[in-house]
Amino acid sequence: MVTPQPEGSPQPSDGNQSGCPYCEQRLETPFCCVSCGQLFRPAEEPTPFEAFGLPLNYGLDGEELDRRLLRFSRLVHPDFFATAPEEQRRIAEESTAALNGAFEILSDDARRADWVIGALGGPSAQEEKQLPREFLMEVLEWGERIEEARESPPGSETRAALDGLVSTLSRRRGQSLSQLNAALVPPPTERDPRLTEARHRLNAVHYLGRALAQLEALRLEQASSR
Template sequence: MRTHFDVFGLPRAYDVDVPALEKQYRELSLQLHPDRQAGASARERLEAAERTTALNEAFKTLKDPVRRAFYLLKLHGVDLDREDAGAQKDMPMEFLEEVMTLREALDDAMAARNVAQARGMATDVEARRRAALAEAAEALRALEGSGDGAQVRKASHALGRLRYFTRFLEQVDAFEEEVLA
């Protein structure tokens, strides 16, 4: 299976030189652009369009540290986008209880239309979101060159938390927009 890393000739690693990736993306975009195939057959033009689409998707995934982390985890067999993802089912109970407490506090702030309280919670959750990404990155780095199940689990739990925190922050933003509108 050709991965996004293969598209750019990169090793499967969390750390990516983004400026070098951007430069290579621009060069490959010029080479693969469908307009360069104007005189080619319909099949060749379609293939060029497909290669460009694959290049764009690979670039979008690899340049973003969060997308890259989820993608690397998927390459290690854990797809957190699936409803039946095992990592989502076995999140630590303490975290799930904490999620419920945070959610209830946010619901209370929203019911009281208390933007300052919601924003204060969001500040704390943003710090925890960054910490979860850092933990996932550390686990993914430790995975490079190995298939250590403990690191896969650590990364999947961290990214599960990151996903929750991201949704929480999106809800706070939507609440703020609603109140300020």
């Protein structure tokens, strides 16, 4: 557990700097020092990437992200500050919540892409709702098949054929994620036209996710009718 610092020592509110004011080691995260264990309350809210000491890059290493979450969480978890002064307990709670929130964004391919596109000045989902051009005819066909299945009674042949459509949409979602990765890696410059392409690819990922959720609901209804 981190003990209170003696009077006159640096205040734990300067976590945005690159070095620890206590031990002078490089800070890997703005929330704490992994060398001496001191907690910080950043002067400004870190971005999800800054929270984990990572460069802004859609193509991050998921295993490295997991390792950093584990390492940093062990230093800031409130359970380790149960007997610490109230201010340090509060900082530990805030830091844990911030790390978990950043992890939720970075560990989700679609949410991470949405954040990166916005951070680089690309269009939002409200500003650019278009799907990739080659995707449109497939969307019409899939929509018709989903609607036909929804209107068919459980146990019908139409409902029974949903597995094939689920496989198709899952494969296309994987392809769309690969295309999204190609549009964002290496990171585009601000206002780069690739950001609009990335938004279109992300729109496709979201569409396929919603369609798969609808199909899963229909499959569950089909299974319960047997």
